[in-house]
Amino acid sequence: MNTFDVQRLRWHFDFARTGRVVTNNAASTQPPRELVELYRSLIPWYENVHRGQSAASRYTTELFELAYDTIAGWLNAPGRGSIVTCRNTTEAINTVMYSLLTEFRDGDNVVTTALEHNSNFVPWYAMCREILPRFGRHVEYRVARFDPVTGQLDLEHLASLVDARTKLVACTGASNFLGTRPDLAAVRRITLASGYRQPDGDHRSLLLVDGAQLVPTAAIDVRALGVDYLAFSFHKLMAPFGVGVLYGREELLNTTRPFLYGGDMVAEQGVTAEHVRYNRLPWKYAAGTPNILGVIVSAQALRLLVDLVAPEPAGYFGTGRPLGRATIERAMDRVAAHTRALTGRALDAVREIDGLKVFGPESAADRAPLISFGLSGWSPMRLAEELDRRGVESRAGCHCATLAHRALGLDPPASCRLSFAVYNTAGDVDRATGALREIAARRLSPAAG
Structure with a gap:
């Protein structure tokens, strides 16, 4: 099975020690220490x-x-x-x-x-x-x-x-x-x-x-x-x-x-x-x-990515060794399988939240590793702010995809988005979707201010 030790991989990224739940990777990913x-x-x-x-x-x-x-x-x-x-x-x-x-x-x-x-x-x-x-x-x-x-x-x-x-x-x-x-x-x-x-x-x-x-x-x-x-x-x-x-x-x-x-x-x-x-x-x-x-x-980031997801030490980073096609495909198959599983886990969790609508294909297999959504009664920007207060970094706005937001009749043309990368974990997904559940429950609670 094309898997890798994500906790071992996360050791290479300084952000992981801050406790940040980085789920805005469709905008920019985090740099590993070796590249710096x-x-x-x-x-x-x-x-x-x-x-x-x-x-x-x-x-x-x-x-x-x-x-x-x-x-x-x-x-x-x-x-x-x-x-x-x-x-x-x-x-x-x-x-x-x-x-x-x-x-x-x-x-x-x-x-x-x-x-x-x-x-x-x-x-x-x-x-x-x-x-x-x-x-x-x-x-x-x-x-x-x-x-x-x-x-x-x-x-x-x-x-x-x-x-x-x-x-x-x-x-x-x-x-x-x-x-x-x-x-x-x-x-x-x-x-x-x-x-x-x-x-x-x-x-x-x-x-x-x-x-x-x-x-x-x-x-x-x-x-x-x-x-x-x-x-x-x-x-x-x-x-x-x-x-x-x-x-x-x-x-x-x-x-x-x-x-x-x-x-x-x-x-x-x-x-x-x-x-x-x-x-x-x-x-x-x-x-x-x-x-x-x-x-x-x-360019060395590509070599490092192969090393990070390889089941055994590969030693491509910092060299000029040719990356064979089979090596690249195996590495990216592992990345794809991991991020697809995270996306599927997130989709399953958010679909249980009342008032939350997910946009785009139903299956994680048919989409990039991201989910965009709206929560009834919340502006996407306010929702992202509430997630940030709970330690979850999402993204709200039109994501520079204004035509698609307008085609769906969204007013304002905006949504909230979680997006996943190779260093994200199931725990990241659970924290993010748990925060969404908490926000949605607060909205529905009679005691909510």
Whole structure:
């Protein structure tokens, strides 16, 4: 059975000694001690990358480039040339939008869904409503609906929106509000059948997946998924060092325009007054000085995660040893099984609470490790405050998933959310759901003030 000793794992996290019940992991996860110490240990030999002649620069460059290899291997990408590092998922999605901006033709459209985080809707809204119209180009955005009862993406509606003028479909891998995990294989089939004529001669729509809530608890194989772009953030993967990742097919990254210009994205001695030559991949998308130490340490978070959930010492952290596909899949299967069990335990408990409504899929197997809910008579923000008074850190608001909250007719468009990570325990779930029961009982009690 794919299990691990969660108490042993928690020893690596300083937050665990504070007594905090950390159940806002869909926003940001906690850092293990080793990553903080690794960051500090790199400082004495820190230098800029790629163009320095010092031993320190060569050393830092080696670690920096190894980080790209680690990330590519984690996603089963062909190589580092398909990896772009940036600040977060939001910047990664904006990178796609700006790199494709000049390719959109008058009359094209882009299709997204009502399940999306604002970061996978607002850039396309801005492109269609605010940017391209200034250049006399009219591109439409379309939004696919979801079933308000099950939370599942309406694939028939999505298919009806995708046509021969759909350049790109932007879809979440897992909703940060409902927890819904759309059938990405079905979405891929819809994009392949569109018939849109891409600049490279292909007749299909591109597929961008927001993997912010998917990558932390699933083994991702970008080649098996057939995605053109996938974005995620390391701050949801134990590494709060300001690093996001965009995977893009190399053919696309080679032919599209960079998002930012200057610095390392320029080829060595590649500038004349008449012509500028861009650097090879992946550095074509690395303008200026990147977050060098953040990238190095964040990539090591993947190696540390494998070590933490392995049944026996694995020894990947702090090395450049290749992470085999089977090793990655076994590790993420353990993470998925653990967080799925926590989610199921929470769902069973909260469904026994009078007046509490859970949004999204019924089964923990069909959702990311989070539950969003409302309690009759309570604003979500007040509910989160009461949970915090009982030592439980939740999250209240629209979770940047405003379209989905509005689609459910929530007024205000807000909910309260508990979300779980690899270091959470059954005790965390019981404390959180017990606090909810206590709050609900107080509301119903005649003596409640």
